[in-house]
Amino acid sequence: MTDVQHSGSRGPRPAGEVRPAASPAAVEVRAVDKVFETRTGQVHALEAIDLSIAPGEFVSLIGPSGCGKSTLMRLVADLDQPSGGTLTVFGKSAKQARLDQDYGIAFQQAGLLPWRTVAANVALPLELHGAASADRRSRVAHLLEMVGLSDFADRYPDQLSGGMQQRVAIARALAEQPRLLLMDEPFGALDEMTREKMQTELVRISAETGAAVVFVTHSIPEAVFLSDRVVVMSPRPGRIQQVVPMRLGAEAERAARTEELREERAFFDMVTAVREALHGGAPAPSVPRGVENR
Amino acid sequence: MTATTAGRPSRMSPRTEATLRIVAPIAVGLIVLGLWQFLVSVVGVSDYLLPSPASIIEEFVEFWPSIVSATIVTGTNALIGLIVGSLLGILLAAVAARWKVVDRMSAPVVAALAVVPIVALAPVLNSMFGADSQFGRQAIAALASFVPVFINTLRGFRQTAPVHRDLMKAYAASPQQVLRSLTLPTAVPFVLTGIRIASSLAVISALVAEYFGGPRGGLGALISTSAASSAYARAWAYVLASIALGLAFYLVTLGLERLVLRRGPAGGAR
Numbered sequence: 001m002t003d004v005q006h007s008g009s010r011g012p013r014p015a016g017e018v019r020p021a022a023s024p025a026a027v028e029v030r031a032v033d034k035v036f037e038t039r040t041g042q043v044h045a046l047e048a049i050d051l052s053i054a055p056g057e058f059v060s061l062i063g064p065s066g067c068g069k070s071t072l073m074r075l076v077a078d079l080d081q082p083s084g085g086t087l088t089v090f091g092k093s094a095k096q097a098r099l100d101q102d103y104g105i106a107f108q109q110a111g112l113l114p115w116r117t118v119a120a121n122v123a124l125p126l127e128l129h130g131a132a133s134a135d136r137r138s139r140v141a142h143l144l145e146m147v148g149l150s151d152f153a154d155r156y157p158d159q160l161s162g163g164m165q166q167r168v169a170i171a172r173a174l175a176e177q178p179r180l181l182l183m184d185e186p187f188g189a190l191d192e193m194t195r196e197k198m199q200t201e202l203v204r205i206s207a208e209t210g211a212a213v214v215f216v217t218h219s220i221p222e223a224v225f226l227s228d229r230v231v232v233m234s235p236r237p238g239r240i241q242q243v244v245p246m247r248l249g250a251e252a253e254r255a256a257r258t259e260e261l262r263e264e265r266a267f268f269d270m271v272t273a274v275r276e277a278l279h280g281g282a283p284a285p286s287v288p289r290g291v292e293n294r
Numbered sequence: 295m296t297a298t299t300a301g302r303p304s305r306m307s308p309r310t311e312a313t314l315r316i317v318a319p320i321a322v323g324l325i326v327l328g329l330w331q332f333l334v335s336v337v338g339v340s341d342y343l344l345p346s347p348a349s350i351i352e353e354f355v356e357f358w359p360s361i362v363s364a365t366i367v368t369g370t371n372a373l374i375g376l377i378v379g380s381l382l383g384i385l386l387a388a389v390a391a392r393w394k395v396v397d398r399m400s401a402p403v404v405a406a407l408a409v410v411p412i413v414a415l416a417p418v419l420n421s422m423f424g425a426d427s428q429f430g431r432q433a434i435a436a437l438a439s440f441v442p443v444f445i446n447t448l449r450g451f452r453q454t455a456p457v458h459r460d461l462m463k464a465y466a467a468s469p470q471q472v473l474r475s476l477t478l479p480t481a482v483p484f485v486l487t488g489i490r491i492a493s494s495l496a497v498i499s500a501l502v503a504e505y506f507g508g509p510r511g512g513l514g515a516l517i518s519t520s521a522a523s524s525a526y527a528r529a530w531a532y533v534l535a536s537i538a539l540g541l542a543f544y545l546v547t548l549g550l551e552r553l554v555l556r557r558g559p560a561g562g563a564r
Contacts, residue, residue, distance in 0.1 A: 099466045113458065124465075124475065
Protein backbone atom coordinates (compact mmCIF):
# COMPACT_ATOMS: atom_id res chain seq x y z
CA MET A 1 0.00 0.00 0.00
CA THR A 2 1.70 3.16 -1.12
CA ASP A 3 0.58 6.55 -0.08
CA VAL A 4 1.59 8.12 -3.35
CA GLN A 5 -1.33 7.71 -5.66
CA HIS A 6 -2.50 10.33 -8.07
CA SER A 7 -2.99 13.49 -6.10
CA GLY A 8 -6.58 14.56 -6.13
CA SER A 9 -6.94 18.27 -5.59
CA ARG A 10 -10.55 17.74 -4.61
CA GLY A 11 -11.49 15.85 -1.51
CA PRO A 12 -10.66 17.91 1.54
CA ARG A 13 -8.58 16.09 4.09
CA PRO A 14 -10.17 15.71 7.44
CA ALA A 15 -8.43 17.11 10.46
CA GLY A 16 -6.47 14.60 12.47
CA GLU A 17 -5.83 12.33 9.53
CA VAL A 18 -2.24 11.23 9.56
CA ARG A 19 -1.71 9.96 6.06
CA PRO A 20 -0.24 12.49 3.68
CA ALA A 21 -2.90 14.29 1.69
CA ALA A 22 -1.85 12.68 -1.54
CA SER A 23 -5.04 10.90 -2.58
CA PRO A 24 -8.69 11.52 -1.81
CA ALA A 25 -10.16 9.59 1.09
CA ALA A 26 -11.67 6.23 0.24
CA VAL A 27 -14.87 7.36 1.90
CA GLU A 28 -15.70 10.87 3.01
CA VAL A 29 -18.94 11.37 4.91
CA ARG A 30 -19.91 14.91 5.87
CA ALA A 31 -22.96 15.76 7.99
CA VAL A 32 -24.99 12.96 6.48
CA ASP A 33 -28.59 12.43 7.60
CA LYS A 34 -30.89 9.67 6.53
CA VAL A 35 -34.61 9.82 7.14
CA PHE A 36 -36.92 7.03 6.07
CA GLU A 37 -40.52 7.90 5.34
CA THR A 38 -42.70 5.16 6.72
CA ARG A 39 -46.42 4.78 7.10
CA THR A 40 -46.21 5.65 10.78
CA GLY A 41 -44.06 8.72 10.20
CA GLN A 42 -40.44 9.61 9.77
CA VAL A 43 -37.65 7.43 11.08
CA HIS A 44 -34.31 9.13 11.64
CA ALA A 45 -31.91 6.37 10.73
CA LEU A 46 -28.78 8.50 10.68
CA GLU A 47 -28.03 11.94 12.03
CA ALA A 48 -25.03 14.17 11.48
CA ILE A 49 -22.60 11.46 10.49
CA ASP A 50 -19.03 12.59 9.90
CA LEU A 51 -16.50 9.99 8.95
CA SER A 52 -13.42 9.77 6.82
CA ILE A 53 -11.83 6.52 5.78
CA ALA A 54 -8.35 6.54 4.31
CA PRO A 55 -7.33 4.33 1.38
CA GLY A 56 -6.30 0.93 2.68
CA GLU A 57 -7.81 1.50 6.08
CA PHE A 58 -9.96 -1.11 7.78
CA VAL A 59 -12.87 0.50 9.62
CA SER A 60 -15.60 -1.36 11.45
CA LEU A 61 -19.02 0.07 12.18
CA ILE A 62 -20.38 -1.37 15.38
CA GLY A 63 -23.50 -0.72 17.38
CA PRO A 64 -26.78 -2.21 18.53
CA SER A 65 -29.47 -3.24 16.07
CA GLY A 66 -31.16 -0.24 14.51
CA CYS A 67 -28.23 2.12 14.93
CA GLY A 68 -28.05 2.61 11.18
CA LYS A 69 -24.70 0.95 10.58
CA SER A 70 -26.02 -1.05 7.65
CA THR A 71 -27.83 2.03 6.38
CA LEU A 72 -24.56 3.96 6.43
CA MET A 73 -22.89 1.23 4.42
CA ARG A 74 -25.78 1.20 1.95
CA LEU A 75 -25.37 4.95 1.51
CA VAL A 76 -21.68 4.49 0.72
CA ALA A 77 -22.68 1.79 -1.78
CA ASP A 78 -25.31 4.12 -3.29
CA LEU A 79 -27.98 1.49 -2.66
CA ASP A 80 -29.80 4.26 -0.77
CA GLN A 81 -29.36 8.01 -0.96
CA PRO A 82 -28.70 10.30 2.01
CA SER A 83 -31.42 12.77 2.98
CA GLY A 84 -28.84 15.41 3.75
CA GLY A 85 -25.11 16.04 3.81
CA THR A 86 -22.47 14.94 1.35
CA LEU A 87 -20.87 11.61 0.76
CA THR A 88 -17.96 11.01 -1.55
CA VAL A 89 -16.09 7.86 -2.47
CA PHE A 90 -12.55 8.38 -3.76
CA GLY A 91 -13.44 12.00 -4.33
CA LYS A 92 -16.45 11.19 -6.50
CA SER A 93 -20.14 11.03 -5.74
CA ALA A 94 -21.31 7.69 -4.38
CA LYS A 95 -23.33 7.15 -7.55
CA GLN A 96 -20.35 7.78 -9.79
CA ALA A 97 -18.25 5.45 -7.65
CA ARG A 98 -20.91 2.77 -8.05
CA LEU A 99 -21.09 3.29 -11.80
CA ASP A 100 -17.29 3.18 -11.94
CA GLN A 101 -17.31 0.00 -9.86
CA ASP A 102 -14.93 1.40 -7.28
CA TYR A 103 -16.14 -0.91 -4.57
CA GLY A 104 -16.84 -4.56 -3.99
CA ILE A 105 -19.68 -5.55 -1.71
CA ALA A 106 -20.64 -8.54 0.46
CA PHE A 107 -23.88 -8.88 2.36
CA GLN A 108 -24.99 -10.77 5.43
CA GLN A 109 -26.50 -13.38 3.15
CA ALA A 110 -24.00 -14.73 0.66
CA GLY A 111 -26.52 -13.88 -2.06
CA LEU A 112 -25.10 -16.33 -4.59
CA LEU A 113 -27.16 -17.09 -7.67
CA PRO A 114 -28.27 -20.70 -7.11
CA TRP A 115 -28.37 -21.58 -10.80
CA ARG A 116 -24.73 -20.65 -11.28
CA THR A 117 -21.70 -22.67 -10.28
CA VAL A 118 -19.24 -21.29 -7.75
CA ALA A 119 -16.92 -20.21 -10.54
CA ALA A 120 -19.76 -18.62 -12.52
CA ASN A 121 -20.90 -16.75 -9.41
CA VAL A 122 -17.45 -15.29 -8.88
CA ALA A 123 -17.30 -14.45 -12.58
CA LEU A 124 -20.64 -12.62 -12.52
CA PRO A 125 -19.32 -9.07 -12.00
CA LEU A 126 -16.56 -9.68 -14.55
CA GLU A 127 -19.15 -10.95 -17.01
CA LEU A 128 -21.48 -8.01 -16.45
CA HIS A 129 -18.65 -5.57 -17.04
CA GLY A 130 -17.47 -7.28 -20.17
CA ALA A 131 -14.15 -8.84 -19.14
CA ALA A 132 -12.65 -11.10 -21.80
CA SER A 133 -13.38 -14.74 -21.11
CA ALA A 134 -9.72 -15.79 -20.86
CA ASP A 135 -9.01 -13.05 -18.29
CA ARG A 136 -12.18 -14.03 -16.51
CA ARG A 137 -11.14 -17.62 -16.17
CA SER A 138 -7.69 -16.87 -14.81
CA ARG A 139 -9.03 -14.23 -12.45
CA VAL A 140 -11.70 -16.58 -11.11
CA ALA A 141 -9.13 -19.34 -10.63
CA HIS A 142 -6.91 -16.93 -8.72
CA LEU A 143 -9.78 -15.70 -6.52
CA LEU A 144 -10.97 -19.19 -5.70
CA GLU A 145 -7.45 -20.11 -4.74
CA MET A 146 -7.33 -17.06 -2.51
CA VAL A 147 -10.42 -18.16 -0.59
CA GLY A 148 -9.35 -21.81 -0.67
CA LEU A 149 -12.19 -23.11 -2.83
CA SER A 150 -10.38 -24.14 -5.99
CA ASP A 151 -11.71 -27.68 -5.67
CA PHE A 152 -15.29 -26.43 -5.57
CA ALA A 153 -15.32 -24.31 -8.72
CA ASP A 154 -17.88 -26.52 -10.46
CA ARG A 155 -20.14 -27.03 -7.48
CA TYR A 156 -23.42 -25.22 -6.99
CA PRO A 157 -24.09 -22.99 -3.96
CA ASP A 158 -26.55 -25.44 -2.40
CA GLN A 159 -23.76 -27.99 -2.25
CA LEU A 160 -21.63 -25.76 -0.04
CA SER A 161 -21.73 -25.00 3.67
CA GLY A 162 -22.67 -21.51 4.85
CA GLY A 163 -19.04 -20.59 5.49
CA MET A 164 -17.99 -21.72 2.04
CA GLN A 165 -20.82 -19.77 0.43
CA GLN A 166 -19.72 -16.68 2.27
CA ARG A 167 -16.16 -17.20 1.04
CA VAL A 168 -17.49 -17.39 -2.50
CA ALA A 169 -19.34 -14.12 -1.89
CA ILE A 170 -16.11 -12.52 -0.67
CA ALA A 171 -14.23 -13.81 -3.69
CA ARG A 172 -16.97 -12.28 -5.85
CA ALA A 173 -16.66 -8.98 -4.00
CA LEU A 174 -12.93 -8.99 -4.72
CA ALA A 175 -13.33 -10.00 -8.36
CA GLU A 176 -12.59 -6.60 -9.80
CA GLN A 177 -9.84 -5.71 -7.36
CA PRO A 178 -11.82 -2.93 -5.75
CA ARG A 179 -10.01 -0.28 -3.74
CA LEU A 180 -12.90 -0.32 -1.32
CA LEU A 181 -14.64 -3.32 0.15
CA LEU A 182 -18.04 -2.91 1.81
CA MET A 183 -19.11 -5.75 4.06
CA ASP A 184 -22.41 -5.90 5.89
CA GLU A 185 -22.11 -8.49 8.67
CA PRO A 186 -20.73 -11.02 6.23
CA PHE A 187 -19.92 -13.50 8.99
CA GLY A 188 -23.10 -12.94 10.98
CA ALA A 189 -24.63 -16.30 10.13
CA LEU A 190 -21.53 -18.36 10.74
CA ASP A 191 -20.58 -20.42 13.74
CA GLU A 192 -17.81 -19.10 15.97
CA MET A 193 -15.10 -21.45 14.69
CA THR A 194 -15.78 -20.69 11.05
CA ARG A 195 -16.12 -17.05 11.88
CA GLU A 196 -12.66 -16.76 13.43
CA LYS A 197 -11.17 -18.59 10.49
CA MET A 198 -12.91 -16.24 8.07
CA GLN A 199 -11.73 -13.21 10.02
CA THR A 200 -8.14 -14.40 9.77
CA GLU A 201 -8.61 -14.95 6.06
CA LEU A 202 -10.14 -11.52 5.61
CA VAL A 203 -7.20 -9.91 7.39
CA ARG A 204 -4.86 -11.74 5.04
CA ILE A 205 -6.89 -10.90 1.95
CA SER A 206 -7.30 -7.24 2.77
CA ALA A 207 -3.56 -6.98 3.47
CA GLU A 208 -2.86 -8.67 0.15
CA THR A 209 -5.13 -6.43 -1.86
CA GLY A 210 -4.54 -3.20 0.07
CA ALA A 211 -8.22 -2.33 -0.17
CA ALA A 212 -9.97 -0.07 2.30
CA VAL A 213 -12.68 -1.97 4.12
CA VAL A 214 -15.92 -0.78 5.70
CA PHE A 215 -17.02 -3.64 7.88
CA VAL A 216 -20.42 -3.67 9.58
CA THR A 217 -20.64 -5.97 12.58
CA HIS A 218 -22.20 -6.29 15.99
CA SER A 219 -19.43 -8.40 17.40
CA ILE A 220 -16.93 -6.46 19.50
CA PRO A 221 -14.08 -8.99 19.29
CA GLU A 222 -14.59 -9.20 15.54
CA ALA A 223 -14.35 -5.44 15.15
CA VAL A 224 -11.30 -5.26 17.40
CA PHE A 225 -9.51 -8.09 15.68
CA LEU A 226 -10.03 -6.77 12.18
CA SER A 227 -9.96 -3.03 12.35
CA ASP A 228 -7.64 -0.08 12.31
CA ARG A 229 -10.47 1.97 13.76
CA VAL A 230 -13.79 0.99 15.28
CA VAL A 231 -16.68 3.38 14.79
CA VAL A 232 -19.10 2.96 17.67
CA MET A 233 -22.65 4.01 16.85
CA SER A 234 -25.72 4.64 18.98
CA PRO A 235 -29.30 4.06 17.92
CA ARG A 236 -32.33 6.25 17.25
CA PRO A 237 -31.23 8.40 15.65
CA GLY A 238 -28.06 6.68 14.47
CA ARG A 239 -25.08 8.75 15.53
CA ILE A 240 -21.39 8.15 15.79
CA GLN A 241 -20.79 7.83 19.49
CA GLN A 242 -17.06 7.44 19.42
CA VAL A 243 -14.28 6.38 17.12
CA VAL A 244 -11.90 4.03 18.87
CA PRO A 245 -8.49 3.65 17.23
CA MET A 246 -7.06 0.16 17.44
CA ARG A 247 -3.47 -0.12 18.46
CA LEU A 248 -3.28 -3.76 17.56
CA GLY A 249 -0.66 -4.56 15.00
CA ALA A 250 -0.52 -0.93 14.04
CA GLU A 251 3.26 -0.94 14.10
CA ALA A 252 3.45 -4.05 12.05
CA GLU A 253 1.63 -4.85 8.86
CA ARG A 254 -1.99 -5.83 9.09
CA ALA A 255 -1.07 -9.31 7.99
CA ALA A 256 0.79 -9.74 11.28
CA ARG A 257 -2.55 -10.13 13.01
CA THR A 258 -2.59 -13.77 13.81
CA GLU A 259 -4.52 -16.10 16.01
CA GLU A 260 -2.17 -15.31 18.89
CA LEU A 261 -3.44 -11.77 18.93
CA ARG A 262 -6.80 -13.00 20.13
CA GLU A 263 -5.19 -14.04 23.38
CA GLU A 264 -3.01 -11.02 24.01
CA ARG A 265 -3.72 -8.57 26.75
CA ALA A 266 -3.85 -5.64 24.35
CA PHE A 267 -6.66 -7.34 22.49
CA PHE A 268 -8.79 -7.54 25.63
CA ASP A 269 -7.97 -3.95 26.51
CA MET A 270 -9.29 -2.89 23.13
CA VAL A 271 -12.39 -5.03 23.55
CA THR A 272 -12.98 -3.27 26.85
CA ALA A 273 -12.49 0.12 25.26
CA VAL A 274 -15.05 -0.61 22.56
CA ARG A 275 -17.47 -2.12 25.05
CA GLU A 276 -17.28 0.97 27.25
CA ALA A 277 -17.82 3.17 24.23
CA LEU A 278 -20.87 1.12 23.35
CA HIS A 279 -22.35 1.28 26.82
CA GLY A 280 -23.12 4.84 27.64
CA GLY A 281 -20.22 6.36 25.80
CA ALA A 282 -18.18 7.01 28.91
CA PRO A 283 -14.54 7.61 28.13
CA ALA A 284 -12.27 4.80 29.15
CA PRO A 285 -9.19 6.53 30.52
CA SER A 286 -7.65 3.42 31.99
CA VAL A 287 -7.25 1.88 28.58
CA PRO A 288 -3.84 2.58 27.16
CA ARG A 289 -4.02 4.19 23.78
CA GLY A 290 -1.55 3.51 21.08
CA VAL A 291 1.41 5.73 20.48
CA GLU A 292 0.21 6.10 16.95
CA ASN A 293 -1.96 9.12 16.69
CA ARG A 294 -4.31 7.85 14.07
CA MET B 295 -15.61 -27.36 6.55
CA THR B 296 -16.83 -29.97 4.17
CA ALA B 297 -19.40 -29.93 1.44
CA THR B 298 -22.76 -31.04 2.66
CA THR B 299 -23.82 -34.25 1.05
CA ALA B 300 -27.41 -34.54 -0.03
CA GLY B 301 -28.27 -37.67 1.94
CA ARG B 302 -31.59 -38.09 3.65
CA PRO B 303 -31.82 -40.34 6.61
CA SER B 304 -33.37 -43.61 5.62
CA ARG B 305 -33.09 -47.14 6.83
CA MET B 306 -33.44 -48.47 3.31
CA SER B 307 -30.55 -48.27 0.92
CA PRO B 308 -31.19 -45.81 -1.92
CA ARG B 309 -31.25 -48.70 -4.36
CA THR B 310 -33.99 -50.57 -2.51
CA GLU B 311 -35.94 -47.36 -2.19
CA ALA B 312 -35.73 -46.62 -5.92
CA THR B 313 -36.79 -50.16 -6.80
CA LEU B 314 -39.68 -49.99 -4.39
CA ARG B 315 -40.80 -46.69 -5.84
CA ILE B 316 -41.21 -48.33 -9.25
CA VAL B 317 -42.40 -51.75 -8.14
CA ALA B 318 -45.04 -50.63 -5.63
CA PRO B 319 -47.38 -48.75 -8.04
CA ILE B 320 -47.01 -51.48 -10.67
CA ALA B 321 -48.01 -54.08 -8.08
CA VAL B 322 -51.02 -52.01 -7.06
CA GLY B 323 -52.05 -51.66 -10.71
CA LEU B 324 -51.76 -55.39 -11.35
CA ILE B 325 -53.78 -56.21 -8.23
CA VAL B 326 -56.55 -53.81 -9.29
CA LEU B 327 -56.59 -55.26 -12.81
CA GLY B 328 -56.74 -58.78 -11.43
CA LEU B 329 -59.60 -57.84 -9.12
CA TRP B 330 -61.42 -56.18 -12.01
CA GLN B 331 -61.05 -59.23 -14.26
CA PHE B 332 -62.19 -61.41 -11.35
CA LEU B 333 -65.32 -59.30 -10.85
CA VAL B 334 -66.28 -59.58 -14.50
CA SER B 335 -65.42 -63.20 -15.33
CA VAL B 336 -66.05 -64.96 -11.98
CA VAL B 337 -68.55 -62.80 -10.10
CA GLY B 338 -70.28 -62.08 -13.40
CA VAL B 339 -70.69 -58.31 -13.50
CA SER B 340 -72.41 -57.47 -16.78
CA ASP B 341 -70.13 -56.56 -19.67
CA TYR B 342 -72.34 -53.51 -20.31
CA LEU B 343 -71.65 -52.16 -16.86
CA LEU B 344 -68.00 -53.02 -16.73
CA PRO B 345 -66.11 -54.50 -19.67
CA SER B 346 -63.31 -56.79 -18.57
CA PRO B 347 -59.67 -55.68 -18.93
CA ALA B 348 -59.13 -58.53 -21.37
CA SER B 349 -61.91 -57.36 -23.70
CA ILE B 350 -60.64 -53.76 -23.51
CA ILE B 351 -57.17 -54.90 -24.50
CA GLU B 352 -58.70 -56.96 -27.30
CA GLU B 353 -60.47 -53.87 -28.66
CA PHE B 354 -57.30 -51.86 -28.12
CA VAL B 355 -55.34 -54.24 -30.34
CA GLU B 356 -58.12 -54.55 -32.92
CA PHE B 357 -58.61 -50.81 -33.32
CA TRP B 358 -54.91 -49.97 -32.96
CA PRO B 359 -54.61 -47.99 -36.25
CA SER B 360 -57.70 -45.95 -35.43
CA ILE B 361 -56.47 -45.36 -31.88
CA VAL B 362 -53.09 -44.15 -33.15
CA SER B 363 -54.61 -41.73 -35.65
CA ALA B 364 -57.14 -40.46 -33.05
CA THR B 365 -54.34 -39.95 -30.51
CA ILE B 366 -52.36 -38.01 -33.10
CA VAL B 367 -55.34 -35.76 -33.88
CA THR B 368 -56.10 -34.98 -30.25
CA GLY B 369 -52.43 -34.84 -29.30
CA THR B 370 -51.71 -32.32 -32.06
CA ASN B 371 -54.59 -30.10 -30.93
CA ALA B 372 -53.39 -30.27 -27.35
CA LEU B 373 -49.77 -29.63 -28.29
CA ILE B 374 -50.58 -26.62 -30.48
CA GLY B 375 -52.82 -25.28 -27.72
CA LEU B 376 -50.16 -25.86 -25.09
CA ILE B 377 -47.43 -24.14 -27.09
CA VAL B 378 -49.52 -21.17 -28.14
CA GLY B 379 -51.08 -20.79 -24.68
CA SER B 380 -47.71 -21.02 -22.95
CA LEU B 381 -46.08 -18.50 -25.27
CA LEU B 382 -48.97 -16.09 -24.78
CA GLY B 383 -48.87 -16.64 -21.03
CA ILE B 384 -45.14 -15.99 -20.76
CA LEU B 385 -45.30 -12.98 -23.04
CA LEU B 386 -48.22 -11.35 -21.30
CA ALA B 387 -46.75 -12.12 -17.87
CA ALA B 388 -43.51 -10.43 -18.91
CA VAL B 389 -45.46 -7.39 -20.04
CA ALA B 390 -47.56 -7.38 -16.87
CA ALA B 391 -44.44 -7.68 -14.71
CA ARG B 392 -42.86 -4.77 -16.57
CA TRP B 393 -45.84 -2.41 -16.60
CA LYS B 394 -48.11 -2.27 -13.58
CA VAL B 395 -50.93 -0.86 -15.70
CA VAL B 396 -51.02 -3.96 -17.87
CA ASP B 397 -51.05 -6.08 -14.74
CA ARG B 398 -54.03 -4.16 -13.38
CA MET B 399 -55.84 -4.41 -16.71
CA SER B 400 -55.15 -8.10 -17.24
CA ALA B 401 -55.88 -9.25 -13.68
CA PRO B 402 -59.71 -9.36 -14.02
CA VAL B 403 -59.51 -11.01 -17.46
CA VAL B 404 -57.19 -13.69 -16.16
CA ALA B 405 -59.32 -14.17 -13.06
CA ALA B 406 -62.37 -14.61 -15.29
CA LEU B 407 -60.53 -17.10 -17.49
CA ALA B 408 -59.41 -18.99 -14.41
CA VAL B 409 -62.92 -19.50 -13.08
CA VAL B 410 -64.80 -20.05 -16.37
CA PRO B 411 -64.86 -23.71 -17.35
CA ILE B 412 -63.11 -23.13 -20.65
CA VAL B 413 -64.52 -26.30 -22.17
CA ALA B 414 -67.92 -24.64 -21.89
CA LEU B 415 -66.79 -22.39 -24.72
CA ALA B 416 -66.50 -25.38 -27.05
CA PRO B 417 -69.96 -25.16 -28.68
CA VAL B 418 -69.53 -21.43 -29.17
CA LEU B 419 -66.09 -21.75 -30.72
CA ASN B 420 -67.20 -24.66 -32.86
CA SER B 421 -69.94 -22.60 -34.39
CA MET B 422 -67.61 -19.60 -34.71
CA PHE B 423 -64.92 -21.44 -36.63
CA GLY B 424 -66.99 -23.96 -38.50
CA ALA B 425 -67.75 -27.61 -37.85
CA ASP B 426 -64.87 -28.90 -39.97
CA SER B 427 -62.10 -26.95 -38.24
CA GLN B 428 -59.81 -28.10 -35.45
CA PHE B 429 -59.16 -24.47 -34.59
CA GLY B 430 -61.85 -24.23 -31.93
CA ARG B 431 -60.32 -27.14 -30.01
CA GLN B 432 -56.84 -25.73 -30.31
CA ALA B 433 -58.10 -22.38 -29.10
CA ILE B 434 -59.70 -24.03 -26.08
CA ALA B 435 -56.50 -25.93 -25.25
CA ALA B 436 -54.55 -22.68 -25.64
CA LEU B 437 -56.91 -20.78 -23.34
CA ALA B 438 -56.77 -23.54 -20.75
CA SER B 439 -52.94 -23.60 -20.91
CA PHE B 440 -52.61 -19.85 -20.82
CA VAL B 441 -53.98 -19.38 -17.30
CA PRO B 442 -51.55 -21.47 -15.21
CA VAL B 443 -48.57 -20.41 -17.31
CA PHE B 444 -49.47 -16.74 -16.97
CA ILE B 445 -50.09 -16.91 -13.22
CA ASN B 446 -46.94 -18.89 -12.45
CA THR B 447 -44.72 -16.86 -14.75
CA LEU B 448 -45.93 -13.58 -13.31
CA ARG B 449 -45.22 -14.89 -9.84
CA GLY B 450 -41.80 -16.06 -11.00
CA PHE B 451 -40.93 -12.60 -12.30
CA ARG B 452 -41.57 -11.23 -8.80
CA GLN B 453 -39.39 -13.70 -6.95
CA THR B 454 -36.03 -11.98 -7.25
CA ALA B 455 -34.46 -11.75 -3.80
CA PRO B 456 -33.71 -8.26 -2.39
CA VAL B 457 -30.07 -9.22 -1.86
CA HIS B 458 -29.80 -10.14 -5.55
CA ARG B 459 -31.41 -6.87 -6.62
CA ASP B 460 -28.98 -4.96 -4.38
CA LEU B 461 -26.15 -6.89 -5.91
CA MET B 462 -27.25 -6.03 -9.44
CA LYS B 463 -27.54 -2.38 -8.48
CA ALA B 464 -24.09 -2.46 -6.88
CA TYR B 465 -22.76 -3.86 -10.16
CA ALA B 466 -24.48 -1.02 -12.03
CA ALA B 467 -26.06 -3.68 -14.25
CA SER B 468 -28.24 -2.44 -17.13
CA PRO B 469 -31.94 -3.41 -17.17
CA GLN B 470 -31.22 -5.95 -19.92
CA GLN B 471 -28.42 -7.47 -17.86
CA VAL B 472 -30.67 -7.68 -14.81
CA LEU B 473 -33.33 -9.39 -16.92
CA ARG B 474 -30.89 -11.87 -18.44
CA SER B 475 -28.80 -12.73 -15.40
CA LEU B 476 -31.35 -12.41 -12.61
CA THR B 477 -35.05 -12.04 -13.45
CA LEU B 478 -35.31 -14.70 -16.16
CA PRO B 479 -33.30 -17.41 -14.38
CA THR B 480 -35.34 -16.75 -11.22
CA ALA B 481 -38.60 -17.11 -13.16
CA VAL B 482 -37.67 -20.24 -15.11
CA PRO B 483 -38.69 -22.79 -12.44
CA PHE B 484 -42.05 -21.06 -12.10
CA VAL B 485 -42.60 -20.97 -15.86
CA LEU B 486 -41.85 -24.68 -16.11
CA THR B 487 -44.20 -25.48 -13.25
CA GLY B 488 -46.90 -23.52 -15.07
CA ILE B 489 -46.26 -25.44 -18.27
CA ARG B 490 -46.37 -28.76 -16.42
CA ILE B 491 -49.77 -27.90 -14.94
CA ALA B 492 -50.93 -26.59 -18.32
CA SER B 493 -49.90 -29.78 -20.13
CA SER B 494 -52.60 -31.89 -18.44
CA LEU B 495 -55.18 -29.14 -18.89
CA ALA B 496 -54.36 -28.87 -22.60
CA VAL B 497 -54.99 -32.59 -23.17
CA ILE B 498 -58.19 -32.63 -21.12
CA SER B 499 -59.54 -29.52 -22.87
CA ALA B 500 -58.68 -30.70 -26.38
CA LEU B 501 -60.31 -34.03 -25.65
CA VAL B 502 -63.45 -32.83 -23.95
CA ALA B 503 -63.96 -30.13 -26.60
CA GLU B 504 -64.48 -32.94 -29.09
CA TYR B 505 -67.63 -34.05 -27.24
CA PHE B 506 -69.35 -30.91 -28.46
CA GLY B 507 -69.27 -31.59 -32.16
CA GLY B 508 -66.83 -30.55 -34.81
CA PRO B 509 -64.78 -32.90 -36.99
CA ARG B 510 -64.66 -36.58 -35.99
CA GLY B 511 -61.44 -38.53 -35.65
CA GLY B 512 -60.11 -37.43 -32.29
CA LEU B 513 -60.12 -39.52 -29.13
CA GLY B 514 -62.97 -37.59 -27.53
CA ALA B 515 -65.19 -37.94 -30.55
CA LEU B 516 -64.47 -41.67 -30.83
CA ILE B 517 -65.14 -42.25 -27.12
CA SER B 518 -68.58 -40.67 -27.43
CA THR B 519 -69.34 -42.47 -30.73
CA SER B 520 -68.31 -45.85 -29.31
CA ALA B 521 -70.30 -45.34 -26.13
CA ALA B 522 -73.33 -44.20 -28.15
CA SER B 523 -73.19 -47.39 -30.22
CA SER B 524 -72.90 -49.52 -27.06
CA ALA B 525 -69.31 -50.56 -27.88
CA TYR B 526 -68.29 -50.05 -24.28
CA ALA B 527 -65.07 -52.03 -24.42
CA ARG B 528 -64.00 -49.96 -27.43
CA ALA B 529 -64.90 -46.74 -25.62
CA TRP B 530 -62.71 -47.89 -22.75
CA ALA B 531 -59.90 -48.66 -25.17
CA TYR B 532 -60.03 -45.05 -26.37
CA VAL B 533 -60.14 -43.88 -22.76
CA LEU B 534 -57.01 -45.91 -22.16
CA ALA B 535 -55.35 -44.10 -25.07
CA SER B 536 -56.43 -40.73 -23.64
CA ILE B 537 -54.86 -41.62 -20.31
CA ALA B 538 -51.65 -42.58 -22.11
CA LEU B 539 -51.72 -39.28 -24.03
CA GLY B 540 -52.25 -37.18 -20.90
CA LEU B 541 -49.54 -39.09 -19.11
CA ALA B 542 -47.15 -38.59 -22.01
CA PHE B 543 -47.73 -34.82 -21.95
CA TYR B 544 -47.26 -34.70 -18.22
CA LEU B 545 -44.10 -36.81 -18.22
CA VAL B 546 -42.50 -34.87 -21.06
CA THR B 547 -43.10 -31.53 -19.35
CA LEU B 548 -41.98 -32.99 -16.02
CA GLY B 549 -38.83 -34.27 -17.72
CA LEU B 550 -38.27 -30.82 -19.22
CA GLU B 551 -38.65 -29.27 -15.78
CA ARG B 552 -36.22 -31.73 -14.21
CA LEU B 553 -33.74 -31.27 -17.02
CA VAL B 554 -33.67 -27.50 -16.74
CA LEU B 555 -33.84 -27.41 -12.94
CA ARG B 556 -31.21 -30.04 -12.30
CA ARG B 557 -29.26 -27.20 -10.81
CA GLY B 558 -32.00 -24.75 -10.05
CA PRO B 559 -32.92 -23.30 -6.70
CA ALA B 560 -34.42 -25.91 -4.45
CA GLY B 561 -38.17 -25.83 -4.13
CA GLY B 562 -39.99 -23.47 -6.46
CA ALA B 563 -43.70 -23.32 -7.11
CA ARG B 564 -45.82 -26.39 -6.78
